[in-house]
Amino acid sequence: MTHNTEHAALLDLPAAPAVALDPLARAAASLRGKDLVSMQDLSPAQAAAILKLAHELKAAPERYRTALASKQMAMFFEKPSLRTRITFEAGMNTLGGSAIFIDQSQSRLGARESLRDVALNLERWVQIVVLRTFAHATITTIAEYSSIPVINALSDLEHPCQALADFMTLEERFGSLRRVKLAYVGDGNNVSHSLMLAAALYGTRITVATPPQYGPLPEYVTAARTIAESTGAVIELTNDPLAAVAGADAVYTDVWASMGQESEAAERERIFSPYQVNDALMSNAAPEAIFLHCLPAHRGAEVAASVLDGGQSAVYDQAENRLHVQKALVLLLLGTTPGLQTAAPLTTPD
Numbered sequence: 166m167t168h169n170t171e172h173a174a175l176l177d178l179p180a181a182p183a184v185a186l187d188p189l190a191r192a193a194a195s196l197r198g199k200d201l202v203s204m205q206d207l208s209p210a211q212a213a214a215i216l217k218l219a220h221e222l223k224a225a226p227e228r229y230r231t232a233l234a235s236k237q238m239a240m241f242f243e244k245p246s247l248r249t250r251i252t253f254e255a256g257m258n259t260l261g262g263s264a265i266f267i268d269q270s271q272s273r274l275g276a277r278e279s280l281r282d283v284a285l286n287l288e289r290w291v292q293i294v295v296l297r298t299f300a301h302a303t304i305t306t307i308a309e310y311s312s313i314p315v316i317n318a319l320s321d322l323e324h325p326c327q328a329l330a331d332f333m334t335l336e337e338r339f340g341s342l343r344r345v346k347l348a349y350v351g352d353g354n355n356v357s358h359s360l361m362l363a364a365a366l367y368g369t370r371i372t373v374a375t376p377p378q379y380g381p382l383p384e385y386v387t388a389a390r391t392i393a394e395s396t397g398a399v400i401e402l403t404n405d406p407l408a409a410v411a412g413a414d415a416v417y418t419d420v421w422a423s424m425g426q427e428s429e430a431a432e433r434e435r436i437f438s439p440y441q442v443n444d445a446l447m448s449n450a451a452p453e454a455i456f457l458h459c460l461p462a463h464r465g466a467e468v469a470a471s472v473l474d475g476g477q478s479a480v481y482d483q484a485e486n487r488l489h490v491q492k493a494l495v496l497l498l499l500g501t502t503p504g505l506q507t508a509a510p511l512t513t514p515d
């Protein structure tokens with residue numbers, strides 16, 4: 166999304182609010198016309214504003230049921246999906262809009278025609294584009310040429326919608342995200358990248374424990390630590406899962422072989438087995454710690470069934486919150502937030 170002004174005219178969006186807005190409401194308004202390709206696209210205030218609206222949407226979804234009347238979303242998925250596809254489609258439907266799903270699993274986007282041509286066509290028909298791709302560059306390229314908002318629904322490098330839902334879940338459970346200690350144990354993958362950036366934005370302490378050679382990309386660590394300088398977040402890396410979870414409020418893991426890495430699954434299972442989240446590992450976390458997983462999960466591999474299905478597991482709350490947080494995100498990117506001026510004043514995070 167490169168031309169915000171043109172975009173606003175194209176969508177016939179409401180004029181920017183004339184009333185004085187508090188900092189978080191200003192941040193919400195500033196999301197109008199933007200993309201979410203990376204968590205790095207957000208400021209701390211914008212990230213907080215998305216969660217604020219997501220909580221409102223979860224509490225009173227009926228208030229927004231016509232907010233996106235006549236708005237259309239195009240969704241291109243090169244990889245399978247349960248949660249992401251359904252939450253975007255259900256989300257658009259319950260906001261009065263609609264979503265068009267394009268199964269892109271048989272050929273990569275850009276194979277039939279250039280990504281630029283895809284982008285320049287889409288903006289003539291729909292108001293927002295959602296992409297799940299192998300190459301992160303596919304999404305950045307579509308975003309570069311699109312005058313409409315573009316959302317990353319998972320790439321090889323990031324999964325920002327997942328991270329937003331995860332931090333919404335943490336906020337529900339613990340209140341202030343600044344008091345939370347999150348441990349991520351497993352592969353330094355797309356999910357870990359977005360979680361580190363989200364932790365940085367929300368002022369959270371995160372420790373990422375991975376096998377040597379499987380850590381998050383250094384540029385993501387640097388980016389998260391740079392953001393953390395202004396928010397008080399702490400971004401730590403280790404190869405020791407026990408040390409990572411010591412005293413943690415939440416323990417998070419993801420698959421050991423991501424979509425596209427199936428041929429490495431056997432080797433990865435051998436390397437990652439000491440990183441399984443099981444009862445012994447969870448007993449090293451805080452007594453009230455919760456367990457998080459983006460799903461799909463493999464019981465007996467990255468997580469023991471007793472943990473995934475046990476009382477500390479919050480994985481279905483995470484999955485539910487994908488719906489609310491993505492509805493909030495779409496409303497904000499399209500500049501259609503009817504509650505913004507009439508709702509109780511938004512507050513800045515403490």
Ligand code: CP
Pocket residue numbers: 245246247248249250319327459460461
């Ligand atoms: N967590 C997640 O993105 O799930 P799906 O792959 O089913 O969309």
Ligand code: NVA
Pocket residue numbers: 319354355356419420422423424459460461
């Ligand atoms: N890291 C996983 C996340 C799935 C939601 C993958 O990319 O396959």
